[in-house]
Amino acid sequence: NRIVTLPGDGIGPEVTAAAVAVLKEVAPNLVFEEHLLGGAAIEATGEPFPQATQDALKGADAVLLGTVGGPQNSPWNSLPRHLRPESGLLQLRKLLGVYANLRPVRVQPGLEHLSPLKPELARGVDILIVRELLGGIYFDQDRKIDGDTAYNTMRYTTPEVERIAKVAFWAAEQRRGRVTSVDKANVLEVSELWRRDVTALQQRDYPRLHLNHEYVDSVAMLIVSDPSRYDVIVTENLFGDILSDLAAVIPGSLGLMPSASLGDGPGLFEPIHGSAPDIAGQGIANPAAAIMSAAMLLRHGLELPHAAAKIDGAVSQALKSHPTRDIGGTAGTEAFTDAVLKALG
Amino acid sequence: NRIVTLPGDGIGPEVTAAAVAVLKEVAPNLVFEEHLLGGAAIEATGEPFPQATQDALKGADAVLLGTVGGPQNSPWNSLPRHLRPESGLLQLRKLLGVYANLRPVRVQPGLEHLSPLKPELARGVDILIVRELLGGIYFDQDRKIDGDTAYNTMRYTTPEVERIAKVAFWAAEQRRGRVTSVDKANVLEVSELWRRDVTALQQRDYPRLHLNHEYVDSVAMLIVSDPSRYDVIVTENLFGDILSDLAAVIPGSLGLMPSASLGDGPGLFEPIHGSAPDIAGQGIANPAAAIMSAAMLLRHGLELPHAAAKIDGAVSQALKSHPTRDIGGTAGTEAFTDAVLKALG
Ligand SMILES: CC(C)[C@H](C(=O)O)[C@@H](O)C(=O)O
Numbered sequence: 087n088r089i090v091t092l093p094g095d096g097i098g099p100e101v102t103a104a105a106v107a108v109l110k111e112v113a114p115n116l117v118f119e120e121h122l123l124g125g126a127a128i129e130a131t132g133e134p135f136p137q138a139t140q141d142a143l144k145g146a147d148a149v150l151l152g153t154v155g156g157p158q159n160s161p162w163n164s165l166p167r168h169l170r171p172e173s174g175l176l177q178l179r180k181l182l183g184v185y186a187n188l189r190p191v192r193v194q195p196g197l198e199h200l201s202p203l204k205p206e207l208a209r210g211v212d213i214l215i216v217r218e219l220l221g222g223i224y225f226d227q228d229r230k231i232d233g234d235t236a237y238n239t240m241r242y243t244t245p246e247v248e249r250i251a252k253v254a255f256w257a258a259e260q261r262r263g264r265v266t267s268v269d270k271a272n273v274l275e276v277s278e279l280w281r282r283d284v285t286a287l288q289q290r291d292y293p294r295l296h297l298n299h300e301y302v303d304s305v306a307m308l309i310v311s312d313p314s315r316y317d318v319i320v321t322e323n324l325f326g327d328i329l330s331d332l333a334a335v336i337p338g339s340l341g342l343m344p345s346a347s348l349g350d351g352p353g354l355f356e357p358i359h360g361s362a363p364d365i366a367g368q369g370i371a372n373p374a375a376a377i378m379s380a381a382m383l384l385r386h387g388l389e390l391p392h393a394a395a396k397i398d399g400a401v402s403q404a405l406k407s408h409p410t411r412d413i414g415g416t417a418g419t420e421a422f423t424d425a426v427l428k429a430l431g
Numbered sequence: 432n433r434i435v436t437l438p439g440d441g442i443g444p445e446v447t448a449a450a451v452a453v454l455k456e457v458a459p460n461l462v463f464e465e466h467l468l469g470g471a472a473i474e475a476t477g478e479p480f481p482q483a484t485q486d487a488l489k490g491a492d493a494v495l496l497g498t499v500g501g502p503q504n505s506p507w508n509s510l511p512r513h514l515r516p517e518s519g520l521l522q523l524r525k526l527l528g529v530y531a532n533l534r535p536v537r538v539q540p541g542l543e544h545l546s547p548l549k550p551e552l553a554r555g556v557d558i559l560i561v562r563e564l565l566g567g568i569y570f571d572q573d574r575k576i577d578g579d580t581a582y583n584t585m586r587y588t589t590p591e592v593e594r595i596a597k598v599a600f601w602a603a604e605q606r607r608g609r610v611t612s613v614d615k616a617n618v619l620e621v622s623e624l625w626r627r628d629v630t631a632l633q634q635r636d637y638p639r640l641h642l643n644h645e646y647v648d649s650v651a652m653l654i655v656s657d658p659s660r661y662d663v664i665v666t667e668n669l670f671g672d673i674l675s676d677l678a679a680v681i682p683g684s685l686g687l688m689p690s691a692s693l694g695d696g697p698g699l700f701e702p703i704h705g706s707a708p709d710i711a712g713q714g715i716a717n718p719a720a721a722i723m724s725a726a727m728l729l730r731h732g733l734e735l736p737h738a739a740a741k742i743d744g745a746v747s748q749a750l751k752s753h754p755t756r757d758i759g760g761t762a763g764t765e766a767f768t769d770a771v772l773k774a775l776g
């Protein structure tokens with residue numbers, strides 16, 4: 087199997103190297119091919135998603151991404167929109183056709199104290215956020231800034247809603263069987279369509295699953311005040327961007343949060359934390375999220391659930407034996423990765 | 432001065448009555464006139480914002496609103512969109528021209544333990560969220576649901592951005608002098624306009640204030656993990672809806688959260704909690720948010736800051752001496768209101 091790695095910017099290269107080391111340990115037959123994306127690609131080629139990277143994706147079995155983007159004051163951020171690092175990421179998602187972003191939010195037993203929430207609220211939280219990743223206001227062509235006025239369009243079609251809802255129902259079948267669909271149907275027509283189509287699909291094909299609908303503002307409250315009420319949350323692109331980042335703070339460190347983006351071709355796997363330019367190159371970044379993303383790659387990208395579970399177990403152990411700085415310990419990137427490798431071996 | 436009261440649905444009438452009693456105590460010359468809005472208006476007239484209510488607003492000095500909306504399974508929610516209770520609220524905002532929604536989020540000293548956050552994070556939080564209330568995706572006419580596709584448009588113009596940004600800067604001058612403007616400028620053109628115009632206004636007219644820009648997904652994280660970093664937050668309508676509800680959970684009970692919506696005419700003052708149909712009519716709703724909204728009415732609507740401060744002080748005392756059920760006490764609506772009146776007298 088051929089894996090394309092895109093280490094990207096900031097701490098991306100460090101955490102990606104850690105994840106690759108772990109993958110090599112559990113799946114020695116994988117072949118890795120490294121390419122440029124984001125700021126690193128801009129420096130080398132002038133473009134955030136160069137042709138060579140695009141070509142390399144053809145025939146790949148999965149893509150392992152580090153992080154993309156520079157510091158706030160980076161010159162990359164003053165480039166025209168389509169040449170900025172984030173634009174490379176959006177183009178990559180589009181080219182791969184990964185319409186379903188899966189973000190598990192799990193509080194590791196024994197690590198409740200890391201949460202900004204009271205431990206009794208954080209304990210046992212286990213949510214899967216399913217975010218639509220290729221539609222809505224992010225990609226709609228009807229957008230413009232012109233003098234004193236600007237607009238973007240939040241548009242969805244029934245096929246787009248159905249394909250993401252299917253992913254949520256499929257995931258719920260393997261979990262606790264409950265799906266919360268999030269919208270703003272009391273105000274938006276696009277949410278009315280969303281709610282109608284999700285409901286129809288559930289009644290037709292998933293009658294045994296439990297589906298409810300909540301407004302995005304209400305979910306923003308309840309995910310903090312009562313996170314245990316959620317199993318699978320499914321929502322559109324922009325709401326999903328906000329809610330998945332919000333939910334990601336519950337476990338207490340972004341360094342613990344992996345993600346998978348799936349479509350009909352190769353999947354894209356990446357830690358959700360940013361490029362953290364302030365600590366890049368110091369060997370102190372927590373690679374746990376990248377390593378857990380590698381586990382998602384094995385599970386969802388290559389259908390190797392057994393190897394994936396081994397990695398997740400080893401990460402849990404290493405978090406206890408060699409905690410990194412973001413979770414109150416002292417282990418650096420290398421020491422943590424070694425601990426994971428040892429736990430695997 | 433003439434105040435129009437719109438008690439609305441659910442617990443709205445109970446908490447509005449409490450707020451009116453308190454207003455009568457501190458400002459005996461106010462004249463009150465009660466009218467219908469929301470579900471109550473639908474029942475009586477078939478419309479959520481009847482003509483009689485609209486007429487009553489002419490020449491009013493301020494509007495005191497209770498809450499609007501029924502339970503999830505209410506027949507009101509199956510009416511055509513423009514006849515639902517929420518629609519009445521949106522039409523009311525529009526008719527009054529209240530483009531600036533002010534939502535103070537303050538953790539009362541001694542009540543940190545109510546927060547879902549760890550007490551050390553909740554302590555001292557004092558944020559003012561300024562939400563644009565009449566523009567963006569809520570009101571844009573370019574919206575449609577048609578067969579298998581639907582869309583809404585998030586549009587802003589420079590004058591709309593400038594008038595809300597001015598309110599934020601004005602508020603910051605009376606607070607700690609820091610404004611965080613929230614957008615999604617790495618993806619949306621409408622946010623690019625927003626950021627550009629807010630920046631230009633600050634450089635031109637408010638050079639002594641500190642302005643920074645953050646992405647909405649990032650703010651959703653930081654408001655939970657580090658709420659003390661914020662002073663004034665200003666943002667567009669939809670982001671403001673989500674973020675202001677999110678921030679509202681920090682003090683631990685929605686029963687403590689007032690709001691003011693301001694424009695060029697009479698202001699609209701309302702508690703942010705919902706209509707809570709499950710506890711309506713039982714005399715147990717916490718009227719603190721409605722009473723604090725009445726204080727905002729005196730401060731921002733009638734320029735009676737002294738009377739407003741007296742009410743806020745009395746509410747703080749009553750929360751300690753007669754805590755309501757939502758904050759772990761046993762006082763009912765009447766007992767709490769009496770405690771406020773006593774503290775005032
Ligand atoms: C960088 C940005 C374009 C991206 C998004 O909003 O999708 C990021 O916030 C994310 O969630 O992966």
Ligand SMILES: CC(C)[C@H](C(=O)O)[C@@H](O)C(=O)O
Nearest residue numbers: 272273303517518520521672
């Ligand atoms: C009821 C709804 C239309 C309203 C909104 O979204 O503005 C509410 O959520 C609010 O924030 O006042």
